[in-house]
Amino acid sequence: MIGRFEVACLLALCASVSACGPSVEEKAEAGTLNRAIQVLRNAPNPMKASSLAALAATRCERPELCTLRDRCADAYGLHVQGVEDEARAKQMLATDAAAATIDAVLDRARDELGRARPLVEKCADAQGDLQRRYKLQ
Helix, strand or coil, X not given: CCCHHHHHHXXXXXXXHHHCCCCHHHHHHXXXXXXXXXXXXXXXXXXXXXXXXXXXXXXXXXXXXXHHHHHHHHXXXXXXXXXXXXXXXXXXXXXXXXXXXXXXXXXXXXXXXXXXXXXXXXXXXXXXXXXXXXXXX
């Protein structure tokens, strides 16, 4: 039989466990960051630059959230630069630009996109961790 002392201990334990979770402010900050990353991820390539700027401007106070924001911004910054270089190379094809110049721009685009891919994947993994930690959707 469970006595009053055990019930009181269980209630105190339950209260302390829920008190150790993220505060309302922490969850709100995490939710704002989560949405900014999601908007960027889902944006079509031509719109990613403006979504990237919005992510980079997302306010954060908690170091772990600021680190996530900065890592995702860096990853998508490389991706955006690669996409922009691809578009620049396509535009150059319509001009009298030298083939070597176009090749150099395309090589840079491939390099940027190649370096961005694993960083974007790490951003997605970290975002998943954020969603689980703060119970976000």
